[in-house]
Amino acid sequence: MNRAEESLQAALARPAPAGEPGFLAALRRAGADDFGRLLLPTTRHEEWRYTSLAGLADLALAPAEPGAAALPAGFALPPAPRLVLVNGRIDPSRTDLAGLPPGARVGSLAAAIRERPGAVEPLLGRGPFGDHAFAALSDALFADGLHLELPAGVAVEAPIHVVHLTLAGAGQAVGAFPRSLLLLGEAARAVVVEHWTGSGSYLAAGLTQASLGERSALELVRVQDEAPGAFHVGLVGVSQLGGSRFTSRSVALGARLARVETRAVLAGEETENHVDGLYVASGSQVHDHFIHVDHARPHGLSREWVKGILDGSARGVFTGRVLVRAGAQKTDASQVSSNLLLSEEATVDTRPQLEILADDVKCSHGGTVGQLDEDALFYLRSRGLDRATARALLTWAFAAEMVERLPAPVREGVRRLVTARLPDGARLQEAA
């Protein structure tokens, strides 16, 4: 066992918080046992082939303590309704849930488990993350997170912001395991925006589970701007009933190593599933997107599109897997991974995979890896732009396609974060 595993085992050995219902104690025990068996994945695991957690292995992770520490520099709290978690626990002083329609339950998952265990229990499993070490850890160690429950027909117009702050003290790495549960009744609608940021050296391993009722619609936006010393593992599990629409839009910018794993089961007919991703990596950052879409019923549609911009000696990894089960006829699935390499040292590994067991389907995948187009650069320079600005403009254009798809209230904030990460992005700020 490495240091991280030892420290996690120590955390798992601590007694669970008192007063939790029996089902939760059982869930935590099973999670601890499974992690003891699985330990952290290595590159010998096919699904982690290109993403090494060796850097994480050296960290001794202390359980994250609740704290009201200062916000990281440059981070402003989003408008209400917002839920703020510090080190995996809700910070009531910064949380503000004003502006929600009647009937919508939005609040703490821990409180929901305490108050209505019967309603939460059936949905709190690991879902599509059966033998996943980080899901096992989440079961065993999660403290709190967002609980969203929308009865049939309830629509929340304003985006619900969830801020995940992980604040590690000097010299002590911490681990935080926030857990969110999103339940949408028939024809309910919501937009949830997760902001991930922090300071110091830490592991932020979140698990968000969404269950979409018939004809409901959920848009989940993840803005990952973790501290440079952070390891980020974000698991998103989705199950969809007929006619529902799930949209995930991930913007990954920070962390030393970040992996977003989205697994969706399209369990009803005529469901739609969209997963977009944009990542900007430089230095020695590693950004990994893993998307698994399980078409279990006919007439499903899925679209995966991940774009990466890599500079320095950064690494980008894309794994997309579309499974079309027998009988899931008329499935329409596509996967695209597009990558822009800005330096000699940057590398990309991509695996767009199709597993098809039905015969009347339309499935396609594509992957591209390339550099900025010299002709386009020449054109811009012939119009009087210097080389650096021309490059910055073209790089931004590559990213903009994804940024423009974000819901209007968060678009501008993300645009600023993205341009700040791009090489010579300052030039774009001046121009804007």
Add this chain to the structure above:
Amino acid sequence: MSQDALRELTEQKYKYGFVTDVEADQAPPGLNEEIIRLISRKKGEPQFLLDWRLKAYKHWLTMEEPRWAYVHYRPIDYQSIVYYSAPRPKKQLGSIDEVDPELRKAFEKLGIPLAEQQRISNVAVDAVFDSVSVATTYKAKLAEKGVIFGSFSEAVQHHPELIERFLGSVVPAGDNFFAALNSAVFSDGSFAYIPKGVRCPMELSTYFRINAENTGQFERTLIVADEGSHVSYLEGCTAPMRDENQLHAAVVELVALPGAEIKYSTVQNWYPGDAEGRGGIFNFVTKRAKAMERAKVSWTQVETGSAITWKYPSCILQGDDSVGEFYSVALANNRQQADTGTKMIHVGKRTRSTIVSKGISAGHGQNAYRGLVRIGKNATGARNYSQCDSLLIGDQCGAHTFPYIEVKNPTAKVEHEATTSRIAEDQLFYCRQRGLSQEDAVSMIVNGFARQVLKELPMEFAVEAQKLLGMSLEGSVG
């Protein structure tokens, strides 16, 4: 189409399912150091080869059978396999007429032009029966040009320096589980050496046949094309019908020295098992080529047989400006499973590779394309184009695509495209209203789908491959 016609056609008998009654000289089943020493002794091998085998065996003992492929089968008992089976009597053969008449009959049934007087096509054949090479045709004519072509064991006797230099240079003894097993126990195979600047005057060909019961066939093929030479090589395979699964774990190594060109074509038609998935060959093969500066290697394969196919003919594009190609048609009908594809490892500058893979699934067949394109750090200006198309016939089968793309050089251009479709009703309807029968229409559409690959095959093989595709598929559309 009516259910009866469908049943009739899918129950079509495997044409090559006959057993030849030839007395065989067999080793007892099982694998241990003694068996390996026995094989080596029987073949009168030099010490270096025995050492190499034993090293491979020791390494194999430490390895685990791979489980990542998209195939399912019951565990193989490696101790129940006969690792050496030679048709007896085995004496030194002076001419082709001395070959055992039973054997010759077997090859005639297969349509292999073993006897020179019956030959029409200009193909030199090395026939491998169970584990041992029995005859090579056209040897003298090849020798004129300095081309060495014949069985591996002969090459070990007459050209040990070439064997020692090139054996394991592309697929090392411990490369993977099945390659290590093959390195330890391989009994024969073909060897070809094309000298500098020579264009091989005819196509070289090997025919493999598994005959005896419970034997594994572990042949090893090594082809070395010296600088500026050119060779085209054909490989065909059949096996009799057996209820038991038989293991075939071959290794093929191609060495293309600077400026050389190797074209390697395979029509694999091992016994696929019956409609319920009983019997059939487990075809677990390692094929790899190394291409030096300006060399070109082209793999073309038509995979219609075997219960399970596990094979990834690969190219290591070592030298600058080298070229790798992979054209494949893989068909999985009934309970067949195929997990096949290629690896293109770009090491040298301006290396280029093309991958065209056509998978056809019918019945309960499962067909997976698994491929790797790796652009190394120094492969400036490398280029890859991959296309993987799948055709589904019926709703019980599966088509899967698992491409891996690794890019470590920003100047590389890598493209990957894949589509999955089924035979469209309107295409069928169009053919039908022009008077074609359902079967002919399906066969025509499938051949059209596979055309891009079939046209890469040498003529003699292209015709056979087309017939095979039609035969294996007719009637699988309901």
